[in-house]
Amino acid sequence: MIRLKKGTFGAVSLGLAAAVMLTAPMEADARRKGSFGSRGARTYDAPAATNVAPRQTAPVQRSMTEKPPAGAAATQAGAGAAGAAATAKRGGMAKGLLGGLLAGGLIGALLGGGLGALGGAGAVMALLQIVLIGGLLFFLFRMFRRRSAAAPAPAMAGGPHGATGSAFSGFQPQPAAAPAPTPMGGFAAASAPQQLGEDIAINDADRRDFERLLMEVQDAFSSEDFARLRERTTPEVMSYFAEELSQNATAGRRNSVAGTRLLDAEVAEAWNEGPVDYATIAMRYESIDVMLDRSTGDVVEGDPSRPTDVTELWTFKREPQGQWRLSAIQEA
Structure with missing residues (x-):
């Protein structure tokens, strides 16, 4: 281990400081x-x-x-998300309602909860009931689709001003x-x-x-x-x-x-x-x-x-x- 004599450390420090000052770029502007x-x-x-x-x-x-x-963009984004959620909710409700009607009608018909449940006449009436329920479901499905298509599209955040x-x-x-x-x-x-x-x-x-x-x-x-x-x-x-x-x-x-x-x-x-x-x-x-x-x-x-x-x-x-x-x- 090399030991510096007394006073050498101070001299070395001054030398290093001078070197840094000479090599560092000076502000010329x-x-x-x-x-x-x-x-x-x-x-x-x-x-x-x-x-x-x-x-x-x-x-x-x-x-x-x-x-x-500051909150203008966030408000616009929130409105867009709320509109999308509402649209998804409408679609989910429509699908759930149609599914419930379909399942309920078919099960009721097959179990004899319709107009007739016994014998050949009952079977014919059950099939007729299934056809009627199917037509009703198709009509409701078309109605929900038209309403969803007519709903205005949600405002999307990041329009022309926010695009990069x-x-x-x-x-x-x-x-x-x-x-x-x-x-x-x-x-x-x-x-x-x-x-x-x-x-x-x-x-x-x-x-x-x-x-x-x-x-x-x-x-x-x-x-x-x-x-x-x-x-x-x-x-x-x-x-x-x-x-x-x-x-x-x-x-x-x-x-x-x-x-x-x-x-x-x-x-x-x-x-x-x-x-x-x-x-x-x-x-x-x-x-x-x-x-x-x-x-x-x-x-x-x-x-x-x-x-x-x-x-x-x-x-x-x-x-x-x-x-x-x-x-x-x-x-x-």
Whole structure:
């Protein structure tokens, strides 16, 4: 057994700590964390996975959109189960009643409990009674079957809004004939779960708007330009940006974002809710994102010499006769 001399243990511990600090990756990104905003009726649903963001993205965490009642799905499922049980009960009662009549009639006839029980005439009457009872049973059986068929089918839980893994039918964005070279990757359509709202097509003009908004929002946030942010975001997202900028200012810091470049993008979901359009886009982009000391300009977080690669889901909203505006951001 090797024994360490006095003082050696402390030296070894310091050496190990230094090695861990040198080998551990340092945080080189000062960007915001979490997710916020609104995706309309889909705010609390997870967006569809894409090639750009293949992992399941969590629903929006901070939102002013009211959550749907927690027991709505359970209530619907309970109603469906109760309807199925009632239908099964009707079927069981019908079968039991018909079986009882059949058994009782036949036994009564064979034991002579009918119109006649002795002699040849009694036998003929017994057979006639069996035929009459059989006709009555057939009539009752047909009546019960018609009633069961006319009963409404029970409501099934997990309809279009609750289904997962299915694709939008006919969800095909309009392809650009000859797209101009841009830093974006292929803006392809991905499979998305069927949810509230009808799917819409995303054309090349929409794609250019999404890329432009990515650049302009990042630049306006870095410049702390409230007017430009207000023009390009919904009031809810603007309130979150204003809160973050205020917190940075209170802490004596400023978030600088430069060199934003879109590397790849893909449509996750695109739909409308009445006259309002929504589009959730998986975006992978790079930028130099650092936190600066507000008074000295020194870097306090991030690496000003190395751009960071990040993937986020940005949801855009378009009012009637309006332009696309940023309405939610989610970490992918």
